[in-house]
Amino acid sequence: MDMECLEHGIVKYGTPLYVFNIDEMRKTVSLFRKKLGGKAGLCFAMKANPFLTRQMAAITDRIEVCSMGEFEICRKLKIEPEKILISGVLKEREDIYSILSHYRGACTYTIESLNQFHAMAEWCDANNEVIHVYLRLTSGNQFGMDAETIQNMVFKRNMCPFLKIQGIHYFSGTQKKSMEKVKKEFAYLDNFLKNLEETSEFQIEELEYGPGIPVPYFEGQKDAIEENIQIITDAILSMQWKGSIILEMGRALAARCGYYLTSVKDIKQSDGKNYCIVDGGIHQINYDGQIRGMYLPMFRVSPEHHYGAKRAYTVCGSLCTVNDILMQNAEIINLKIGNVLVFERAGAYAMTEGMALFLSHELPQAAFYSKEMGWKLARKKQGLYKYNMEDEIDDGNIDEYFNGNR
Known part of the structure; x- marks a missing residue:
């Protein structure tokens, strides 16, 4: 963005100010599309920049939603439910029910734990509604479930006919210092998906994977975005598992x-x-x-x-x-x-x-x-x-002590 244009924004709005150049956003997404050559779709993790949700929904395949606040943003922006992936390590039962009551089976949901699995299954049974889910595979942290738990869910899938397992979700972190880790993760996921299909006799249709492509912020750091996209493309082509892949990113698409x-x-x-x-x-x-x-x-x-x-x-x-x-x-x-x-x-x-x-x-x-x-x-x-002071609330309690009158 040239300085003359930015200076126009300074005069118009003053400072401090955030400016989001939609043309540059589109250019970045187009670069990914071109380099991937149709080998993978794109999911925008809206937590990276909620302001871009509507614009990203128009040019990416999916929007990842990780909180009730993000859900409310998508609802107010009227984002198409078919483009929404409901994710997040914590999903309270009442929140799950609220989202399910609104979107029902129109969007896709991740399952992070047995508790989430049971909550969704109970709602679906009670409402006679089919939903499509991703089982989130852990990368060794608080997110997702281990391979054995996922395998058991796939084996027992017929016990919950309303929960249709659509794919596997995997994310191990952002700003990876080496793309060697990304290549190793692709190899690991390839092996996991193949073994899961062979042992369960069930076809895993999709993989949603967050590669954590690094973004250079500081002087002396190399900008290797095109090289990194090519590495990802080559890794996808080398996989023996041949389902659909969606790359989930926030920083790489928006920064x-x-x-x-x-x-x-x-x-x-x-x-x-x-x-x-x-x-x-x-x-x-x-x-x-x-x-x-x-x-x-x-x-x-x-x-x-x-x-x-x-x-x-x-x-x-x-x-x-x-x-x-x-x-x-x-x-x-x-x-x-x-x-x-x-x-x-x-x-x-x-x-x-x-x-x-x-x-x-x-x-x-x-x-x-x-x-x-x-x-x-x-x-x-x-x-x-106003968020750093008490609200004026009359809850019927005696508050002289708290107001300093005693």
Whole structure:
């Protein structure tokens, strides 16, 4: 996204501001489609950026929903149920029933445990409704079930005729440092699926797999997205199991389309060290792997200066904590109060993983941009202080003590 366009957004909306470039989002998804060559579908994990849910639903095959809040987002956006995968390690029985009552058998569900299996089976039996499910295979953590449990479920599938096993779901983590692990996981899944089919005499139609493709955020990191997609494509082609594959991703599809803009509000020097204070902070932007600004993310400065003194700055946010450091030793030419720092690759998790409620600061505005449609405000500034104080609730209890009157 060119600086002239970003500066238009600064004038229009001010800072702090998130900008999500829909054209760049589409470009990334198109790249995956092209490189995969039809060998796998795409599922967008909406937790990476809930703002992009509607746009991603239009260009990917599926949206992964992992909470009741995400379910409500999809319901309000009227996302087609056929495009929804209900996932998540915790599904309360009442939540399961609420979702099932709304979508019934129109979407797909993951099963993470025996408790979830029984809850879904009971609802289906009571409502005479067939639903399609993925059995989630654990990768050695709290998610999913072990191979033996899944095998037993497949063996006993006829005992629950309303639960149609559609496939296996597998995810082992994000930001993998080596694609060798991805290749090993494909080989493991290939062997698991083949053995499961042979021992159960049941065809597993689909595999939903989260490869955890890394996204480079910092200087010195290689951008190997095309190479990594090719590795995945080759791994799929080498599999003996020949069912359908859907790649579940969030970061890899969304990171590149996002920008976080924050204004320089103060510049000072202490003990020979240059500090730049901005109106944002770590409560509004988070890069995976960043620790107190030790790594230098990709960023630009508006307006851009090509002449003047270049100094190294420690860029700090507006929070009252020494941990609020966005960058250390960021070399910037002729930095002035009023300049805007533009942090790139902030389209996934960057806006949701910060400690938003700390100090009761406002949530920043967020905007969409596309060359064809122009600008659209996606969220106004939201005050958060009310979430850090008691509600005015009359529950009939005596509260003089709690109000400090005793």
